[in-house]
């Protein structure tokens with residue numbers, strides 16, 4: 001980590017620890033056509049000028065020389081991997097495809113033909129193959145070496161000038177969006193320092209051909225690092241628990257989804273894989289991923305969130321995705337809704353949240369107790385704080401583990417900035433002034449409280465801005481509609497609480513604003529909530545895309561909190577001086593470049 005340089009212009013220092021945001025993002029601009037589309041944005045400086053003035057430092061120069069201090073200790077490393085399991089066989093064999101496969105324009109390499117296993121209880125028959133032998137594996141990714149400079153990551157070596165293409169159309173190779181920019185993932189996936197890097201191809205993984213077809217239909221060309229590492233461990237027989245950590249937006253969902261699709265028996269029309277998510281929004285999204293990746297299999301999925309299920313209705317889908325409340329409700333009815341004894345895989349997405357002692361942990365543990373012992377427990381998250389990690393290890397005993405080093409948990413392509421405001425009211429002014437920038441792409445504004453989200457939404461709307469607010473007090477259907485219209489681009493700015501802080505994957509989101517510093521609430525002594533910060537900013541920078549995350553600082557306390565976050569992440573944030581026209585114009589420029597790069 002580095003401390004902030006004393007440079008007058010933060011865009012000048014393009015060497016050393018700090019990054020010239022504008023130059024870096026511009027360097028990745030292999031296409032210029034977007035530039036025209038964004039040059040119409042009015043000057044941010046012209047709209048922001050004049051706030052956050054410290055009376056003792058009217059020019060702002062003193063403050064600029066005193067960055068939020070970042071302690072110089074290197075975060076402790078976790079132990080190195082010990083062993084790795086061999087692959088014993090294919091986890092999905094003999095899945096019948098009774099749906100007519102649709103033509104895929106990207107012709108894949110010849111598909112591997114997994115051995116056909118007789119229908120029936122696939123998991124148990126695999127289990128019989130070779131027992132639960134072999135030591136669990138712990139792996140640690142490293143997406144960069146430390147340069148001896150207080151643990152700050154070295155700049156990546158590989159070419160970074162082309163963008164990812166998670167949303168690529170299989171027909172054209174173009175992202176379907178407003179700007180039609182061709183962006184390639186190839187270079188990032190060839191760079192060993194990238195979390196998207198993999199040695200293997202999907203074809204080399206033990207996946208059924210119908211799942212490979214689903215993967216191609218999603219436009220995925222190569223696995224990410226977590227997919228490459230986790231899938232063989234997940235699909236290995238006998239099934240073993242797995243705790244997997246990987247940065248936000250690196251494809252964890254596909255990893256656990258492919259495992260669920262591989263592990264269920266399509267001929268048995270009852271839930272065999274359960275996936276628990278912390279919000280209805282995430283459960284709905286995950287079900288879509290299951291449907292997409294499984295579209296060439298006969299496997300069905302169902303949703304277990306409030307309003308998704310008619311009381312008394314028996315679930316006949318093999319994969320059930322839901323929130324703990326609804327799943328507990330279903331399970332409390334014995335075998336009437338589904339037979340828990342048939343469950344063989346339990347996935348906790350956002351596992352640290354699902355196991356949090358003050359939160360969902362109780363419900364999750366209760367659900368687990370209603371399921372058979374010895375099922376495969378799969379826990380994924382971008383964050384695993386130490387206390388939860390211990391609980392996770394007892395929840396999923398003898399698990400194979402994939403953990404990140406502390407300094408690796410945030411995505412390098414998300415540029416983290418903080419913006420000083422002079423009090424609460426100025427925060428609102430800053431947000432209003434950022435509106436045009438926020439609508440070049442799409443943005444999510446996170447607030448601590450629902451009331452604040454509603455209040456600023458109303459004010460912005462009264463001033464003629466188009467924004468929507470989403471939080472847990474809204475009706476289920478309204479929640480679904482609001483997120484759907486944000487997802488399809490009808491709404492450009494979403495003002496929300498932590499309800500969408502985790503897991504939500506909307507590739508066009510190129511800016512996240514932390515209107516409030518997230519905190520741990522009364523149980524956590526109102527300390528800053530580092531994990532929530534990581535997940536919030538992870539709503540941008542998905543699968544190799546670039547993004548900007550701005551956090552508002554408006555008093556001594558929030559200043560301290562942001563310093564704590566920097567310390568915990570081992571990364572310094574660039575300070576934006578709201579009294580400096582130059583800084584603000586540079587910020588605007590950097591945002592524009594970042595925004596176009598995510599498309």
Ligand SMILES: Nc1ncnc2c1ncn2[C@@H]1O[C@H](COP(=O)(O)OP(=O)(O)OP(=O)(O)O)[C@@H](O)[C@H]1O
Nearest residue numbers: 166220222223248249250251252253382503505543
């Ligand atoms: N191998 C791949 N190639 C290209 N795109 C991919 C690949 N795997 C996943 N993606 C895409 O990357 C995006 C992010 O994936 P996903 O939502 O699974 O990330 P995640 O790791 O679960 O993130 P989070 O920690 O925020 O939950 C999705 O749009 C997904 O479709």
